[in-house]
Amino acid sequence: MGRHRNSECTSGGLYDGGVEAFLLRLARLLLGGGLSARDVETEVIAAGKALGYPDVQVAALPTGVFVGLSPDAPVQFSAAKSYIRFDQLSEFLSITARLRAGDLPADQACELLESAAAKRAPWSYGVANLGSILVGVGLVALLCPTWPTVAAGLIGSALVAGLATIAGRVKAMAEFLPVIAGFLVSYPILLAADAGWLDYPFRTIVAVLAILFPGSVFVTGLADLVAGHSSAGTARLAAALMQFTLFFVGIALAVMAAGHQLSELLDIAAPAWPLGIKLVGVILATIGIMVFCYCPLRHAASIIALSGVAGALQVYLGGEVSPALGGLVAALVASVGAQALARVGPPWHVTYLPAFMIVAPGSFAFMTASQVSGYSASPLVSAGSAFLGVAVGTLLGGAIKELEFSKTLARGVRRRRA
Secondary structure (H helix, E strand, O other): OOOOOOOOOEOOEOOHHHHHHHHHHHHHHHHHOOOOHHHHHHHHHHHHHHOOOOOOEEEEEOOEEEEEOOOOOOOEEEEOOOOOOHHHHHHHHHHHHHHHHOOOOHHHHHHHHHHHHOOOOOOOHHHHHOHHHHHHHHHHHHHOOOHHHHHHHHHHHHHHHHHHHHHOOOHHHHHOHHHHHHHHHHHHHHHHHHOOOOOOHHHHHHHHHHHHOOHHHHHHHHHHHHOOOHHHHHHHHHHHHHHHHHHHHHHHHHHHHOOOOHHHHHOOOOOOOOHHHHHHHHHHHHHHHHHHHOOOHHHHHHHHHHHHHHHHHHHHHHHHOOHHHHHHHHHHHHHHHHHHHHOOOOOHHHHHHHHHHHHOHHHHHHHHHHHOOOOOOOHHHHHHHHHHHHHHHHHHHHHHHHHHHHHHHHHHHHHHHO
């Protein structure tokens, strides 16, 4: 590997400048794929060691990354892409895994990264947003599986899909999407409840809007904060709280327009539906997330199986014991299970992140907290405990993952030296 500056990949290898450019681009792409600051730094440092730079410096923020090849080398900054599809993320993580294992030359890694970053979407943006319909219907089946609520969930989710598609093309609307969606979804559901057409309006509203909730951002922020990434964690928490506030404003406006009181929506008493129906809801929601996030179809079986197991544990433990325990166990099982599956194929983030989006408070644990029958704490306390449970489970899973990273990297270094 050369030691003079060059800013591009070459057919013969990567020079210092090329390694720096490669790691910088890798970092911003992984950050745009939804990885936490800790995970981005872990992946980039491991890739740097595999390329012969054991002292790589990297600092990930929510909107960009700093990378340097050594403590004394100049540091470069790059803004993160706002959104990376999961099919691309799968290839990025496969590249880093092969680098750590010593199975991929540096020049080929650069070429593969360029190719994956330029890859066309397997389906259109509008089709991806249709996945929110499956998510909404699946979560209705999880929370309140009656025919009127399923119908309301189908119509409301179709509205959310349309609003999200428009917001993707109109920036001004994207900024106010939580308020707009919160009002336009909640108001007709509340009117239908007043007319006696459906029960459980709050559950239906939460199920329909869940795909837009920043629950995963909130828990990732907590995980970053606990791991010592105060800047990234605080920024993510602030952004998630602002999004939740905007949703609350939209729902509150609908409640006032319909002549209701907010306290009426916090009635969590409901019949106990069979676990099988709830599990069907989890699977439908998982398939919807796969469509929404462009998950690779070749990993569909792994993603659905892991999300189903984690979701079933969350439903059972969250209802029978507490939301906190359900969130902790589900997040831990999702992380460890994804690492086990990574040994036979799909990168761990690609199977873990959809499961995480199911067990994260915004898309699953929050709704588990809102549906618990017989649990003495208030819905807000239940939701808070679920947040913390998922965060702790995520941290424990991350610690196990870092140990596995270290073992894989050590084997790769020995293979390169041999």
